[in-house]
Amino acid sequence: xxxxxxxxxxxxxxxxxxxxxxxxxxxxxxxxxxxxxxxxxxxxxxxxxxxxxxxxxxxxxxxxxxxxxxxxxxxxxxxxxxxxxxxxxxxxxxxxxxxxxxxxxxxxxxxxxxxxxxxxxxxxxxxxxxxxxxxxxxxxxxxxxxxxxxxxxxxxxxxxxxxxxxxxxxxxxxxxxxxxxxxxxxxxxxxxxxxxxxxxxxxxxxxxxxxxxxxxxxxxxxxxxxxxxxxxxxxxxxxxxxxxxxxxxxxxxxxxxxxxxxxxxxxxxxxxxxxxxxxxxxxxxxxxxxxxxxxxxxxxxxxxxxxxxxxxxx
Ligand SMILES: NC(=O)c1ccc[n+]([C@@H]2O[C@H](COP(=O)([O-])OP(=O)(O)OC[C@H]3O[C@@H](n4cnc5c(N)ncnc54)[C@H](OP(=O)(O)O)[C@@H]3O)[C@@H](O)[C@H]2O)c1
Numbered sequence: 001x002x003x004x005x006x007x008x009x010x011x012x013x014x015x016x017x018x019x020x021x022x023x024x025x026x027x028x029x030x031x032x033x034x035x036x037x038x039x040x041x042x043x044x045x046x047x048x049x050x051x052x053x054x055x056x057x058x059x060x061x062x063x064x065x066x067x068x069x070x071x072x073x074x075x076x077x078x079x080x081x082x083x084x085x086x087x088x089x090x091x092x093x094x095x096x097x098x099x100x101x102x103x104x105x106x107x108x109x110x111x112x113x114x115x116x117x118x119x120x121x122x123x124x125x126x127x128x129x130x131x132x133x134x135x136x137x138x139x140x141x142x143x144x145x146x147x148x149x150x151x152x153x154x155x156x157x158x159x160x161x162x163x164x165x166x167x168x169x170x171x172x173x174x175x176x177x178x179x180x181x182x183x184x185x186x187x188x189x190x191x192x193x194x195x196x197x198x199x200x201x202x203x204x205x206x207x208x209x210x211x212x213x214x215x216x217x218x219x220x221x222x223x224x225x226x227x228x229x230x231x232x233x234x235x236x237x238x239x240x241x242x243x244x245x246x247x248x249x250x251x252x253x254x255x256x257x258x259x260x261x262x263x264x265x266x267x268x269x270x271x272x273x274x275x276x277x278x279x280x281x282x283x284x285x286x287x288x289x290x291x292x293x294x295x296x297x298x299x300x301x302x303x304x305x306x307x308x309x310x311x312x313x314x
Contacts, residue, residue, distance in 0.1 A: 013064040020060035024052030085148055087254045088112060093147030095140055095162070096154035097126055099221035100179050104151060107225065109133040111258055116146035120158070144170055149251065152208065153179040153216070156200065157188035159207045167210045175248040178204045178212040181277050182306070190308035197300070199273045201242070213243035213252050214272040218282045219261075227285070228260020238288035240266035240275040240295060262288035266295055274298040278306040 090113045094101050097119040109115045115135040117126055123137035130137045136146075144150055144166050152159070159180065167176065182188055182200045193203050201214040216224065219239060229236045239261045243249040253263035266275055275281050280294035 017056075017060045017064045020063075021056045024056040085251060087251070087258070090114070090149060090255075091116070091147045093138075093143035093145070093150040094118070095143045095150065095152045096179075097129060098153070100153040100216060100224065101151070102129060103221045103225045104153065104216070105129060105135055106133055107228075107259055108255075109135050116143050118143035120154075120161075141166065147174065149175045149177060149255070151177040151179060151216075152204070152212070155187055156180045156182045156191065156204070159204055162208070164209075167208060170210075175245075175251050176208065176210045176212045177215050177252060178208075179214075179216040180204055181217050183277065184308035185305065195302075195308055199269065199271075200276055201269055201272045205269065211243070211245060211248070212269070213241060213245070213248055214266075214269060214275065215239065215241045215252050215256065218275050218279075219285065220283060223285060224259070230260065231257065231262075236260070236262050236287060237285050238262040238264045238291035240264050240281055240291055242266040242269055242272035242275060244268045244270075262291075264288050264291045264295070266291075273300050276302075276306075278303045 088111075092104075092108050092113050092115050094105055094108075094115060094117045097105065097117050101117065101119070105115050105117045110133075115133070116138045117129065117135050118138050118140045119126060120140070123130075123139060126137035129135070138146060141163060150167075150170075152162075154162075167174075178201045180200060182191060182194050182203075184190055184195070191203065193206075194200055201212055205212045216239065219227070219237065223237065227237055239256050241249055241252050241256060241263050243252070249265065253265065256263035266272065273279070274295045275298075279298040281291055281298065284290075284294065286294055
Protein backbone atom coordinates (compact mmCIF):
# COMPACT_ATOMS: atom_id res chain seq x y z
CA UNK A 1 0.00 0.00 0.00
CA UNK A 2 1.53 3.27 -1.08
CA UNK A 3 0.77 6.43 0.92
CA UNK A 4 -1.02 6.70 4.24
CA UNK A 5 -0.54 3.91 6.79
CA UNK A 6 -3.57 2.51 8.68
CA UNK A 7 -3.38 4.61 11.87
CA UNK A 8 -2.97 7.89 9.95
CA UNK A 9 -5.88 6.86 7.74
CA UNK A 10 -8.12 6.37 10.76
CA UNK A 11 -7.01 9.74 12.18
CA UNK A 12 -7.71 11.38 8.80
CA UNK A 13 -11.20 9.84 8.78
CA UNK A 14 -11.87 11.14 12.29
CA UNK A 15 -10.53 14.59 11.35
CA UNK A 16 -12.88 14.74 8.32
CA UNK A 17 -15.84 13.85 10.52
CA UNK A 18 -14.98 16.46 13.19
CA UNK A 19 -14.36 19.09 10.50
CA UNK A 20 -17.75 18.44 8.91
CA UNK A 21 -19.47 18.51 12.30
CA UNK A 22 -17.88 21.89 13.10
CA UNK A 23 -18.80 23.15 9.62
CA UNK A 24 -22.42 22.03 10.04
CA UNK A 25 -22.59 23.70 13.46
CA UNK A 26 -21.11 26.90 12.07
CA UNK A 27 -23.64 26.96 9.21
CA UNK A 28 -26.49 26.41 11.64
CA UNK A 29 -25.35 29.10 14.03
CA UNK A 30 -24.57 31.47 11.16
CA UNK A 31 -28.08 31.21 9.80
CA UNK A 32 -30.06 31.11 13.02
CA UNK A 33 -27.87 33.33 15.21
CA UNK A 34 -27.03 32.65 18.87
CA UNK A 35 -30.14 34.46 20.08
CA UNK A 36 -32.65 32.51 18.04
CA UNK A 37 -31.02 29.13 18.79
CA UNK A 38 -31.00 29.86 22.48
CA UNK A 39 -34.56 31.22 22.66
CA UNK A 40 -36.82 30.23 19.82
CA UNK A 41 -35.77 28.91 16.47
CA UNK A 42 -37.55 29.91 13.29
CA UNK A 43 -38.69 27.23 10.85
CA UNK A 44 -35.83 27.90 8.43
CA UNK A 45 -33.44 27.56 11.35
CA UNK A 46 -34.74 24.06 11.95
CA UNK A 47 -34.34 23.37 8.25
CA UNK A 48 -30.71 24.52 8.31
CA UNK A 49 -30.07 22.46 11.43
CA UNK A 50 -31.55 19.35 9.80
CA UNK A 51 -29.46 19.95 6.70
CA UNK A 52 -26.40 20.38 8.89
CA UNK A 53 -27.06 17.11 10.69
CA UNK A 54 -27.78 15.34 7.40
CA UNK A 55 -24.57 16.72 5.91
CA UNK A 56 -22.53 15.62 8.90
CA UNK A 57 -23.98 12.16 9.34
CA UNK A 58 -24.51 11.03 5.75
CA UNK A 59 -21.71 12.80 3.84
CA UNK A 60 -19.22 12.86 6.73
CA UNK A 61 -19.99 9.30 7.73
CA UNK A 62 -19.73 8.16 4.11
CA UNK A 63 -16.39 9.89 3.61
CA UNK A 64 -15.14 8.49 6.89
CA UNK A 65 -16.15 4.96 5.90
CA UNK A 66 -14.53 5.42 2.48
CA UNK A 67 -11.21 6.50 3.98
CA UNK A 68 -11.41 3.93 6.76
CA UNK A 69 -12.05 0.97 4.51
CA UNK A 70 -9.83 2.11 1.64
CA UNK A 71 -7.54 -0.86 2.24
CA UNK A 72 -8.14 -4.53 2.70
CA UNK A 73 -7.38 -5.93 6.08
CA UNK A 74 -5.62 -9.13 6.98
CA UNK A 75 -5.66 -10.65 10.44
CA UNK A 76 -2.74 -12.40 11.94
CA UNK A 77 -4.25 -15.07 14.17
CA UNK A 78 -0.87 -15.87 15.70
CA UNK A 79 -0.01 -12.37 16.88
CA UNK A 80 -3.53 -10.89 16.86
CA UNK A 81 -2.07 -7.90 15.08
CA UNK A 82 -4.08 -6.35 12.32
CA UNK A 83 -2.17 -5.97 9.08
CA UNK A 84 -3.56 -3.53 6.59
CA UNK A 85 -2.55 -3.60 2.99
CA UNK A 86 -3.85 -2.91 -0.47
CA UNK A 87 -2.94 -6.04 -2.42
CA UNK A 88 -3.08 -4.19 -5.73
CA UNK A 89 -0.79 -1.38 -4.65
CA UNK A 90 2.04 -2.62 -2.49
CA UNK A 91 5.57 -1.44 -1.91
CA UNK A 92 8.03 -4.25 -2.47
CA UNK A 93 11.74 -4.22 -1.67
CA UNK A 94 13.84 -6.72 -3.59
CA UNK A 95 17.34 -7.62 -2.42
CA UNK A 96 19.14 -9.30 -5.29
CA UNK A 97 18.68 -8.44 -8.96
CA UNK A 98 19.83 -11.64 -10.62
CA UNK A 99 17.62 -14.18 -12.37
CA UNK A 100 14.84 -14.16 -9.78
CA UNK A 101 15.26 -10.58 -8.49
CA UNK A 102 15.21 -9.17 -12.03
CA UNK A 103 12.16 -11.28 -12.91
CA UNK A 104 10.19 -10.27 -9.81
CA UNK A 105 11.14 -6.62 -10.35
CA UNK A 106 9.73 -6.77 -13.88
CA UNK A 107 6.60 -8.73 -12.98
CA UNK A 108 5.63 -6.79 -9.85
CA UNK A 109 6.25 -3.38 -11.44
CA UNK A 110 4.16 -4.42 -14.48
CA UNK A 111 1.33 -5.28 -12.07
CA UNK A 112 1.45 -1.73 -10.70
CA UNK A 113 3.33 -2.31 -7.46
CA UNK A 114 6.05 0.08 -6.33
CA UNK A 115 9.36 -1.74 -6.40
CA UNK A 116 12.70 -0.85 -4.82
CA UNK A 117 15.54 -3.07 -5.96
CA UNK A 118 19.09 -3.59 -4.69
CA UNK A 119 22.13 -5.70 -5.52
CA UNK A 120 25.59 -6.04 -3.99
CA UNK A 121 27.29 -3.52 -6.29
CA UNK A 122 25.08 -0.52 -5.62
CA UNK A 123 22.09 1.27 -7.16
CA UNK A 124 24.16 2.89 -9.92
CA UNK A 125 24.56 -0.55 -11.52
CA UNK A 126 20.77 -1.00 -11.74
CA UNK A 127 19.81 2.08 -13.73
CA UNK A 128 18.95 0.26 -16.94
CA UNK A 129 16.63 -2.20 -15.13
CA UNK A 130 15.13 0.72 -13.23
CA UNK A 131 14.59 2.81 -16.38
CA UNK A 132 13.04 -0.14 -18.18
CA UNK A 133 10.65 -1.00 -15.36
CA UNK A 134 9.99 2.32 -13.63
CA UNK A 135 11.41 0.93 -10.39
CA UNK A 136 13.79 2.58 -7.94
CA UNK A 137 17.34 1.28 -7.48
CA UNK A 138 18.42 1.54 -3.86
CA UNK A 139 21.03 0.26 -1.43
CA UNK A 140 20.45 -3.05 0.34
CA UNK A 141 19.60 -1.24 3.58
CA UNK A 142 17.09 0.99 1.79
CA UNK A 143 15.47 -2.02 0.11
CA UNK A 144 14.95 -3.63 3.53
CA UNK A 145 13.19 -0.46 4.67
CA UNK A 146 11.23 0.23 1.51
CA UNK A 147 8.63 -2.47 1.38
CA UNK A 148 5.54 -3.87 2.97
CA UNK A 149 7.10 -7.00 1.50
CA UNK A 150 10.89 -7.47 1.26
CA UNK A 151 12.15 -10.31 -0.91
CA UNK A 152 15.64 -11.64 -0.29
CA UNK A 153 16.79 -13.37 -3.45
CA UNK A 154 20.52 -13.87 -3.37
CA UNK A 155 22.66 -17.05 -3.41
CA UNK A 156 22.43 -18.95 -0.12
CA UNK A 157 26.15 -18.57 0.60
CA UNK A 158 25.87 -14.77 0.26
CA UNK A 159 23.17 -14.43 2.93
CA UNK A 160 25.73 -14.13 5.77
CA UNK A 161 27.33 -11.23 3.85
CA UNK A 162 24.22 -9.09 4.29
CA UNK A 163 24.49 -6.49 7.08
CA UNK A 164 23.83 -8.20 10.44
CA UNK A 165 21.40 -5.46 11.44
CA UNK A 166 19.66 -5.34 8.06
CA UNK A 167 16.15 -5.61 9.51
CA UNK A 168 16.79 -3.76 12.77
CA UNK A 169 13.94 -1.29 13.25
CA UNK A 170 11.95 -2.67 10.32
CA UNK A 171 8.38 -3.13 11.64
CA UNK A 172 7.35 -6.71 12.43
CA UNK A 173 4.41 -6.42 10.01
CA UNK A 174 6.83 -6.20 7.04
CA UNK A 175 6.81 -9.60 5.35
CA UNK A 176 10.25 -10.99 4.48
CA UNK A 177 10.39 -13.60 1.71
CA UNK A 178 13.23 -16.02 1.05
CA UNK A 179 13.50 -17.45 -2.47
CA UNK A 180 16.74 -19.26 -1.70
CA UNK A 181 17.98 -22.76 -2.39
CA UNK A 182 21.04 -24.51 -1.05
CA UNK A 183 23.28 -25.68 -3.89
CA UNK A 184 26.26 -27.10 -1.99
CA UNK A 185 28.03 -28.71 -4.95
CA UNK A 186 27.42 -26.15 -7.67
CA UNK A 187 27.62 -22.87 -5.77
CA UNK A 188 27.26 -22.55 -2.03
CA UNK A 189 29.80 -24.90 -0.51
CA UNK A 190 29.06 -26.56 2.81
CA UNK A 191 26.59 -25.02 5.25
CA UNK A 192 26.83 -27.30 8.28
CA UNK A 193 23.45 -26.55 9.87
CA UNK A 194 21.60 -27.34 6.63
CA UNK A 195 23.67 -30.49 6.12
CA UNK A 196 22.63 -31.47 9.65
CA UNK A 197 18.97 -31.24 8.68
CA UNK A 198 17.86 -27.65 9.35
CA UNK A 199 15.40 -26.53 6.65
CA UNK A 200 17.19 -24.09 4.36
CA UNK A 201 14.83 -21.21 5.05
CA UNK A 202 15.11 -21.73 8.84
CA UNK A 203 18.83 -21.19 8.38
CA UNK A 204 18.16 -18.03 6.33
CA UNK A 205 15.75 -16.86 9.02
CA UNK A 206 18.49 -17.29 11.63
CA UNK A 207 20.97 -15.34 9.49
CA UNK A 208 18.52 -12.49 8.94
CA UNK A 209 17.18 -12.50 12.49
CA UNK A 210 13.68 -12.31 11.02
CA UNK A 211 10.87 -14.77 10.31
CA UNK A 212 10.66 -15.51 6.59
CA UNK A 213 8.15 -16.90 4.15
CA UNK A 214 9.61 -19.37 1.66
CA UNK A 215 8.30 -18.78 -1.86
CA UNK A 216 9.36 -18.67 -5.52
CA UNK A 217 12.21 -21.11 -4.81
CA UNK A 218 10.92 -24.07 -6.82
CA UNK A 219 10.34 -22.42 -10.20
CA UNK A 220 12.93 -21.36 -12.75
CA UNK A 221 13.19 -17.64 -13.38
CA UNK A 222 12.15 -17.96 -17.03
CA UNK A 223 8.93 -19.79 -16.09
CA UNK A 224 8.25 -17.18 -13.43
CA UNK A 225 8.66 -14.50 -16.07
CA UNK A 226 6.55 -16.08 -18.78
CA UNK A 227 4.53 -18.95 -17.29
CA UNK A 228 1.78 -17.02 -15.49
CA UNK A 229 -1.85 -17.72 -16.48
CA UNK A 230 -5.21 -16.29 -15.42
CA UNK A 231 -6.92 -17.93 -12.45
CA UNK A 232 -8.79 -21.07 -13.51
CA UNK A 233 -6.79 -21.55 -16.73
CA UNK A 234 -5.93 -25.22 -17.38
CA UNK A 235 -2.39 -26.11 -16.44
CA UNK A 236 -1.90 -23.06 -14.25
CA UNK A 237 1.30 -23.74 -12.32
CA UNK A 238 1.03 -24.06 -8.54
CA UNK A 239 3.68 -22.57 -6.25
CA UNK A 240 4.13 -23.69 -2.63
CA UNK A 241 4.36 -20.99 0.02
CA UNK A 242 5.58 -21.97 3.49
CA UNK A 243 5.74 -19.87 6.63
CA UNK A 244 4.66 -19.63 10.23
CA UNK A 245 2.74 -16.34 10.14
CA UNK A 246 -0.65 -16.92 8.52
CA UNK A 247 -1.31 -13.27 7.69
CA UNK A 248 2.13 -12.84 6.14
CA UNK A 249 1.64 -16.03 4.15
CA UNK A 250 -1.78 -14.82 2.94
CA UNK A 251 -0.16 -11.69 1.49
CA UNK A 252 2.39 -13.76 -0.44
CA UNK A 253 -0.27 -16.22 -1.64
CA UNK A 254 -2.17 -13.22 -2.99
CA UNK A 255 0.93 -11.92 -4.80
CA UNK A 256 1.57 -15.38 -6.25
CA UNK A 257 -1.96 -15.36 -7.65
CA UNK A 258 -1.46 -11.89 -9.16
CA UNK A 259 1.65 -13.21 -10.92
CA UNK A 260 -0.48 -15.87 -12.56
CA UNK A 261 0.18 -18.90 -10.39
CA UNK A 262 -1.88 -20.92 -7.90
CA UNK A 263 -0.41 -20.34 -4.46
CA UNK A 264 -0.49 -23.48 -2.33
CA UNK A 265 -0.18 -23.20 1.44
CA UNK A 266 2.71 -25.55 2.18
CA UNK A 267 2.45 -25.30 5.97
CA UNK A 268 4.85 -23.80 8.47
CA UNK A 269 8.50 -23.06 7.81
CA UNK A 270 9.43 -26.24 9.67
CA UNK A 271 7.77 -28.12 6.80
CA UNK A 272 9.54 -26.12 4.08
CA UNK A 273 12.02 -28.94 3.38
CA UNK A 274 9.13 -30.35 1.32
CA UNK A 275 9.83 -27.75 -1.39
CA UNK A 276 13.64 -27.73 -1.29
CA UNK A 277 15.85 -28.81 -4.23
CA UNK A 278 15.52 -32.49 -5.02
CA UNK A 279 11.92 -32.82 -3.81
CA UNK A 280 9.05 -33.80 -6.15
CA UNK A 281 7.77 -30.21 -6.29
CA UNK A 282 11.13 -28.71 -7.21
CA UNK A 283 11.24 -27.27 -10.75
CA UNK A 284 8.50 -29.60 -11.94
CA UNK A 285 5.85 -26.96 -12.79
CA UNK A 286 2.94 -28.96 -11.36
CA UNK A 287 -0.57 -27.58 -11.02
CA UNK A 288 -2.00 -26.89 -7.56
CA UNK A 289 -3.31 -30.43 -7.13
CA UNK A 290 0.03 -31.85 -8.22
CA UNK A 291 1.86 -29.51 -5.83
CA UNK A 292 -0.22 -30.75 -2.87
CA UNK A 293 0.45 -34.34 -3.80
CA UNK A 294 4.17 -33.68 -4.34
CA UNK A 295 4.49 -31.93 -0.99
CA UNK A 296 2.86 -34.87 0.76
CA UNK A 297 5.20 -37.34 -0.99
CA UNK A 298 8.41 -35.45 -0.19
CA UNK A 299 11.04 -37.11 1.97
CA UNK A 300 13.12 -35.20 4.53
CA UNK A 301 16.28 -37.07 3.53
CA UNK A 302 18.63 -34.96 1.39
CA UNK A 303 19.66 -36.80 -1.74
CA UNK A 304 23.42 -37.14 -2.24
CA UNK A 305 23.46 -34.69 -5.17
CA UNK A 306 22.04 -32.03 -2.84
CA UNK A 307 24.62 -32.61 -0.10
CA UNK A 308 28.08 -31.12 0.19
CA UNK A 309 30.78 -33.46 -1.08
CA UNK A 310 32.81 -35.13 1.63
CA UNK A 311 36.46 -34.28 1.11
CA UNK A 312 38.65 -37.17 2.21
CA UNK A 313 42.14 -36.50 3.45
CA UNK A 314 45.12 -38.09 1.67
N1 LIG B 1 17.81 -18.85 -11.04
C1 LIG B 1 16.63 -19.44 -10.81
O1 LIG B 1 15.90 -19.81 -11.75
C2 LIG B 1 16.16 -19.63 -9.39
C3 LIG B 1 14.87 -20.13 -9.20
C4 LIG B 1 14.36 -20.24 -7.92
C5 LIG B 1 15.15 -19.89 -6.84
N2 LIG B 1 16.41 -19.45 -7.04
C6 LIG B 1 17.22 -19.12 -5.84
O2 LIG B 1 17.06 -17.73 -5.58
C7 LIG B 1 18.28 -17.17 -5.12
C8 LIG B 1 18.76 -16.13 -6.13
O3 LIG B 1 19.01 -16.81 -7.33
P1 LIG B 1 19.36 -16.08 -8.70
O4 LIG B 1 19.46 -17.16 -9.71
O5 LIG B 1 18.42 -14.95 -8.93
O6 LIG B 1 20.82 -15.53 -8.37
P2 LIG B 1 21.80 -14.75 -9.34
O7 LIG B 1 21.24 -14.68 -10.71
O8 LIG B 1 23.16 -15.34 -9.15
O9 LIG B 1 21.79 -13.28 -8.74
C9 LIG B 1 22.24 -13.03 -7.45
C10 LIG B 1 21.91 -11.61 -7.08
O10 LIG B 1 22.19 -11.47 -5.70
C11 LIG B 1 22.90 -10.27 -5.53
N3 LIG B 1 23.70 -10.35 -4.32
C12 LIG B 1 24.66 -11.24 -3.98
N4 LIG B 1 25.14 -10.96 -2.75
C13 LIG B 1 24.50 -9.87 -2.33
C14 LIG B 1 24.56 -9.08 -1.17
N5 LIG B 1 25.38 -9.38 -0.16
N6 LIG B 1 23.77 -8.00 -1.08
C15 LIG B 1 22.92 -7.69 -2.08
N7 LIG B 1 22.79 -8.39 -3.21
C16 LIG B 1 23.58 -9.48 -3.33
C17 LIG B 1 23.76 -10.14 -6.75
O11 LIG B 1 24.18 -8.80 -6.88
P3 LIG B 1 25.51 -8.47 -7.71
O12 LIG B 1 25.30 -8.98 -9.09
O13 LIG B 1 25.62 -6.98 -7.62
O14 LIG B 1 26.62 -9.19 -6.99
C18 LIG B 1 22.75 -10.57 -7.82
O15 LIG B 1 21.94 -9.50 -8.19
C19 LIG B 1 19.25 -18.35 -4.98
O16 LIG B 1 19.24 -18.85 -3.69
C20 LIG B 1 18.69 -19.37 -5.95
O17 LIG B 1 19.08 -20.69 -5.61
C21 LIG B 1 16.94 -19.30 -8.28
